[in-house]
Amino acid sequence: MPIVLPGVIADYFAADETRDAQAFAECFTQDAVVIDERKTYTGRDAIRQWIGNASTQYTYNSEPFAVSEEGGRTIVTSHLSGNFPGSPVDVRYLFTIEGGKIARLEIVP
Structure with a gap:
Protein backbone atom coordinates (compact mmCIF):
# COMPACT_ATOMS: atom_id res chain seq x y z
CA MET A 1 0.00 0.00 0.00
CA PRO A 2 1.52 3.35 -1.00
CA ILE A 3 2.09 5.89 1.74
CA VAL A 4 0.52 9.34 1.73
CA LEU A 5 3.03 12.15 1.90
CA PRO A 6 1.95 15.53 3.26
CA GLY A 7 1.66 18.61 0.95
CA VAL A 8 5.02 20.06 0.02
CA ILE A 9 6.81 16.78 0.77
CA ALA A 10 4.72 15.06 -1.91
CA ASP A 11 5.62 17.97 -4.23
CA TYR A 12 9.32 17.47 -3.37
CA PHE A 13 9.29 13.79 -4.36
CA ALA A 14 7.22 14.50 -7.50
CA ALA A 15 9.71 17.17 -8.65
CA ASP A 16 12.62 14.88 -7.82
CA GLU A 17 11.06 12.10 -9.88
CA THR A 18 10.70 14.34 -12.95
CA ALA A 23 9.81 22.88 -9.37
CA PHE A 24 12.11 21.18 -6.87
CA ALA A 25 13.58 24.50 -5.68
CA GLU A 26 10.11 26.03 -5.35
CA CYS A 27 9.34 23.49 -2.60
CA PHE A 28 11.82 25.34 -0.36
CA THR A 29 11.76 28.63 1.52
CA GLN A 30 14.00 31.37 0.12
CA ASP A 31 16.68 30.74 2.79
CA ALA A 32 16.22 26.97 3.22
CA VAL A 33 19.09 24.70 4.20
CA VAL A 34 19.78 21.24 2.76
CA ILE A 35 22.39 18.91 4.22
CA ASP A 36 23.32 15.95 2.03
CA GLU A 37 26.51 13.86 1.98
CA ARG A 38 28.09 16.15 4.61
CA LYS A 39 27.62 19.20 2.39
CA THR A 40 25.36 22.15 3.18
CA TYR A 41 23.39 24.09 0.57
CA THR A 42 21.75 27.35 1.65
CA GLY A 43 19.08 29.19 -0.34
CA ARG A 44 16.97 28.26 -3.34
CA ASP A 45 19.69 28.96 -5.90
CA ALA A 46 22.18 26.64 -4.18
CA ILE A 47 19.47 23.99 -3.77
CA ARG A 48 18.48 24.27 -7.45
CA GLN A 49 22.13 23.83 -8.44
CA TRP A 50 22.57 20.88 -6.04
CA ILE A 51 19.61 18.94 -7.47
CA GLY A 52 20.53 19.91 -11.02
CA ASN A 53 24.02 18.49 -10.55
CA ALA A 54 22.76 15.34 -8.84
CA SER A 55 20.21 14.63 -11.57
CA THR A 56 22.77 15.02 -14.38
CA GLN A 57 25.54 13.11 -12.59
CA TYR A 58 23.42 10.15 -11.48
CA THR A 59 20.37 8.21 -12.56
CA TYR A 60 18.36 7.26 -9.49
CA VAL A 76 10.38 10.04 5.28
CA THR A 77 12.30 6.81 4.77
CA SER A 78 12.91 5.93 1.15
CA HIS A 79 14.62 3.21 -0.84
CA LEU A 80 17.12 4.95 -3.14
CA SER A 81 18.65 3.06 -6.03
CA GLY A 82 20.63 4.04 -9.08
CA ASN A 83 24.11 4.38 -10.53
CA PHE A 84 25.68 6.10 -7.53
CA PRO A 85 28.25 4.66 -5.11
CA GLY A 86 26.62 2.54 -2.38
CA SER A 87 23.40 1.89 -4.30
CA PRO A 88 20.90 0.70 -3.25
CA VAL A 89 20.42 2.30 0.16
CA ASP A 90 17.57 3.24 2.44
CA VAL A 91 17.81 6.90 3.44
CA ARG A 92 15.91 9.15 5.80
CA TYR A 93 14.77 12.60 4.75
CA LEU A 94 14.31 14.84 7.79
CA PHE A 95 12.02 17.71 6.75
CA THR A 96 11.30 20.89 8.72
CA ILE A 97 8.31 22.72 7.25
CA GLU A 98 7.57 26.43 7.74
CA GLY A 99 4.71 28.27 6.07
CA GLY A 100 3.95 25.36 3.75
CA LYS A 101 7.52 25.20 2.39
CA ILE A 102 10.60 23.16 3.31
CA ALA A 103 12.84 25.26 5.58
CA ARG A 104 15.38 22.53 6.31
CA LEU A 105 16.13 19.10 4.91
CA GLU A 106 18.73 16.67 6.10
CA ILE A 107 19.30 13.46 4.13
CA VAL A 108 20.95 10.67 6.14
CA PRO A 109 21.59 6.95 5.57
Missing part, protein backbone atom coordinates in the same frame (compact mmCIF):
# COMPACT_ATOMS: atom_id res chain seq x y z
CA ARG A 19 14.13 15.95 -12.38
CA ASP A 20 12.51 19.41 -12.60
CA ALA A 21 15.08 21.55 -10.76
CA GLN A 22 12.89 24.66 -10.79
CA ASN A 61 14.93 6.32 -8.24
CA SER A 62 13.51 7.16 -4.82
CA GLU A 63 10.67 5.07 -3.40
CA PRO A 64 9.34 6.42 -0.08
CA PHE A 65 7.98 3.63 2.12
CA ALA A 66 7.54 5.15 5.60
CA VAL A 67 6.61 8.51 7.10
CA SER A 68 6.59 9.66 10.74
CA GLU A 69 6.70 12.79 12.88
CA GLU A 70 9.46 13.37 15.42
CA GLY A 71 10.57 16.51 17.24
CA GLY A 72 8.73 18.88 14.90
CA ARG A 73 10.12 17.19 11.79
CA THR A 74 8.54 14.92 9.22
CA ILE A 75 10.76 11.93 8.53
Whole structure:
Protein backbone atom coordinates (compact mmCIF):
# COMPACT_ATOMS: atom_id res chain seq x y z
CA MET A 1 0.00 0.00 0.00
CA PRO A 2 1.52 3.35 -1.00
CA ILE A 3 2.09 5.89 1.74
CA VAL A 4 0.52 9.34 1.73
CA LEU A 5 3.03 12.15 1.90
CA PRO A 6 1.95 15.53 3.26
CA GLY A 7 1.66 18.61 0.95
CA VAL A 8 5.02 20.06 0.02
CA ILE A 9 6.81 16.78 0.77
CA ALA A 10 4.72 15.06 -1.91
CA ASP A 11 5.62 17.97 -4.23
CA TYR A 12 9.32 17.47 -3.37
CA PHE A 13 9.29 13.79 -4.36
CA ALA A 14 7.22 14.50 -7.50
CA ALA A 15 9.71 17.17 -8.65
CA ASP A 16 12.62 14.88 -7.82
CA GLU A 17 11.06 12.10 -9.88
CA THR A 18 10.70 14.34 -12.95
CA ARG A 19 14.13 15.95 -12.38
CA ASP A 20 12.51 19.41 -12.60
CA ALA A 21 15.08 21.55 -10.76
CA GLN A 22 12.89 24.66 -10.79
CA ALA A 23 9.81 22.88 -9.37
CA PHE A 24 12.11 21.18 -6.87
CA ALA A 25 13.58 24.50 -5.68
CA GLU A 26 10.11 26.03 -5.35
CA CYS A 27 9.34 23.49 -2.60
CA PHE A 28 11.82 25.34 -0.36
CA THR A 29 11.76 28.63 1.52
CA GLN A 30 14.00 31.37 0.12
CA ASP A 31 16.68 30.74 2.79
CA ALA A 32 16.22 26.97 3.22
CA VAL A 33 19.09 24.70 4.20
CA VAL A 34 19.78 21.24 2.76
CA ILE A 35 22.39 18.91 4.22
CA ASP A 36 23.32 15.95 2.03
CA GLU A 37 26.51 13.86 1.98
CA ARG A 38 28.09 16.15 4.61
CA LYS A 39 27.62 19.20 2.39
CA THR A 40 25.36 22.15 3.18
CA TYR A 41 23.39 24.09 0.57
CA THR A 42 21.75 27.35 1.65
CA GLY A 43 19.08 29.19 -0.34
CA ARG A 44 16.97 28.26 -3.34
CA ASP A 45 19.69 28.96 -5.90
CA ALA A 46 22.18 26.64 -4.18
CA ILE A 47 19.47 23.99 -3.77
CA ARG A 48 18.48 24.27 -7.45
CA GLN A 49 22.13 23.83 -8.44
CA TRP A 50 22.57 20.88 -6.04
CA ILE A 51 19.61 18.94 -7.47
CA GLY A 52 20.53 19.91 -11.02
CA ASN A 53 24.02 18.49 -10.55
CA ALA A 54 22.76 15.34 -8.84
CA SER A 55 20.21 14.63 -11.57
CA THR A 56 22.77 15.02 -14.38
CA GLN A 57 25.54 13.11 -12.59
CA TYR A 58 23.42 10.15 -11.48
CA THR A 59 20.37 8.21 -12.56
CA TYR A 60 18.36 7.26 -9.49
CA ASN A 61 14.93 6.32 -8.24
CA SER A 62 13.51 7.16 -4.82
CA GLU A 63 10.67 5.07 -3.40
CA PRO A 64 9.34 6.42 -0.08
CA PHE A 65 7.98 3.63 2.12
CA ALA A 66 7.54 5.15 5.60
CA VAL A 67 6.61 8.51 7.10
CA SER A 68 6.59 9.66 10.74
CA GLU A 69 6.70 12.79 12.88
CA GLU A 70 9.46 13.37 15.42
CA GLY A 71 10.57 16.51 17.24
CA GLY A 72 8.73 18.88 14.90
CA ARG A 73 10.12 17.19 11.79
CA THR A 74 8.54 14.92 9.22
CA ILE A 75 10.76 11.93 8.53
CA VAL A 76 10.38 10.04 5.28
CA THR A 77 12.30 6.81 4.77
CA SER A 78 12.91 5.93 1.15
CA HIS A 79 14.62 3.21 -0.84
CA LEU A 80 17.12 4.95 -3.14
CA SER A 81 18.65 3.06 -6.03
CA GLY A 82 20.63 4.04 -9.08
CA ASN A 83 24.11 4.38 -10.53
CA PHE A 84 25.68 6.10 -7.53
CA PRO A 85 28.25 4.66 -5.11
CA GLY A 86 26.62 2.54 -2.38
CA SER A 87 23.40 1.89 -4.30
CA PRO A 88 20.90 0.70 -3.25
CA VAL A 89 20.42 2.30 0.16
CA ASP A 90 17.57 3.24 2.44
CA VAL A 91 17.81 6.90 3.44
CA ARG A 92 15.91 9.15 5.80
CA TYR A 93 14.77 12.60 4.75
CA LEU A 94 14.31 14.84 7.79
CA PHE A 95 12.02 17.71 6.75
CA THR A 96 11.30 20.89 8.72
CA ILE A 97 8.31 22.72 7.25
CA GLU A 98 7.57 26.43 7.74
CA GLY A 99 4.71 28.27 6.07
CA GLY A 100 3.95 25.36 3.75
CA LYS A 101 7.52 25.20 2.39
CA ILE A 102 10.60 23.16 3.31
CA ALA A 103 12.84 25.26 5.58
CA ARG A 104 15.38 22.53 6.31
CA LEU A 105 16.13 19.10 4.91
CA GLU A 106 18.73 16.67 6.10
CA ILE A 107 19.30 13.46 4.13
CA VAL A 108 20.95 10.67 6.14
CA PRO A 109 21.59 6.95 5.57
